[in-house]
Amino acid sequence: MELETLELPKTIIPLLEKTHVASAEVRRLNDTQKKGILNRLASVLVENTTQIITENQKDLSRLDISDPKYDRLKLTEIRIEDLAESIREIANLADPSGQTFMERELGNGLKIKKIAVPMGVIGVIYEARPNVTVDVTALCLRSGNAVVLRGGSDAFDTNSFLVNLIHSVLREFGVDTHCITLLPPDRELVKELLTATRYVDLIIPRGSESLIQFVRKHSLVPTIETGAGVCHTYVEATADLQKATNIVVNAKVSRPSVCNSLDTILVDEVIAETFLPMLKADFLKWNVEIFADEISHKILSNFEYPYLQKATQDDFGKEFLDYKCSIKVVSGINEALKHISKYSSRHSEAILSKNQEYCDQFIQEVDAAAVYTNASTRFTDGGQFGLGAEIGISTQKLHARGPFALEKLVTEKWIITGEGQVRW
DSSP states (O other): OOOOOOOOOSOSHHHHHHHHHHHHHHHHOOHHHHHHHHHHHHHHHHHTHHHHHHHHHHHHTTSOTTSTHHHHHOOOHHHHHHHHHHHHHHHHSOOOTTOEEEEEEOTTSOEEEEEEEEOSEEEEEEOSOHHHHHHHHHHHHHTTOEEEEEOOGGGHHHHHHHHHHHHHHHHHTTOOGGGEEEOOOOGGGHHHHHTOTTTOSEEEEESOHHHHHHHHHHOOSOBOOBOOOOEEEEEOTTSOHHHHHHHHHHHHHSOTTSTTSEEEEEEETTTHHHHGGGGHHHHHHTTOEEEEOHHHHHHHHHTTOSSEEEOOGGGSSOOOOSSEEEEEEESSHHHHHHHHHHHOOSSEEEEEOSOHHHHHHHHHHOOSSEEEESSOGGGOSTTTTTSSOOSEEEOSOSSOOEEEOGGGSEEEEEEEEOSSOOOO
16 A cells, blocks of 8 residues: 655645645535445554554654553554444434434415534544544544644654554545644644634643643634543542452553543542552552552551652642552541542543432532542543544534534534525
């Protein structure tokens, strides 16, 4: 398969103009064409697994293996197959564009209909996550949108190769390849994207808090924030402690570099001396570093936990993205809720409890995109929720909240049909 060489321009405006023009072509694709493109892309990814891993290794070689970004950046045969399967799932989901939300006829004979239509051109700014390149492309094509991708420099070789593969599939189907545009990683060009209101309809930042704040500060294009997750799990006094141990360990170590992983454990003072030592064996297997408040530090010191430090104020409200977490002992659910209210990024929060009244109170009072009772926060994911994939987890409240997936990549259009009616 002959692949193109991506250019690195000094200005991105010509690229954005071409993507804007190509977005009209994507809107015209019918359901069969969209499904065909996505299923073919899934096959092409699997067929090129070896070369994808080779390109990915170039990026990995520039990164320290201890860097939290390393795991997010790494692609394996299994992860590539999972990406392909995710694309197939997206292809099988209903196209959200074209759906009718409302239809009525007014007294004057005007027929009014409100339908879903694609956003147009979506700009996505993300860091060392090449899987986002594929997921975003699939979601945008399925919903009839063009997309401008701006991945981090850490993943540029991988992203470039993936976009080359995507373009090769688009050419097979006679679709303008400018509908999927990969921007150079030059940070100076990001501001051009954020101010290109004529060509870009929506900006979605996915990554660190600093990235999100930069976009919020500089973007003239409407934005939806995703990414940063400071996730808490509150182990309440009536919790099943064996289940709680399994849930807390899973939420922390199953994949600590992602935004739905556990950052802070809140433990009821009634069970602290019993529960905290139960974490020791599993946390030791993963060398989990604990930043403990005064009470939990004393308990864990008595059990000679080796990777233990006294927590500072900065260790709460912190997204660790690593085998690290903070622990705080609380006097009950009200103190737990107060702590979460102060430090949460409104991503995913969990309570582990047999007390249904407390579970209901937690669900009602916690202000977050996803709230759990007796389960790991690691499930906050578009694929896990049956949405195929996601662009990210929205932590704001306008338009979309939680997994930002296919169903939210549309806006509304009013269609009014008349027979000569006028208004004076």
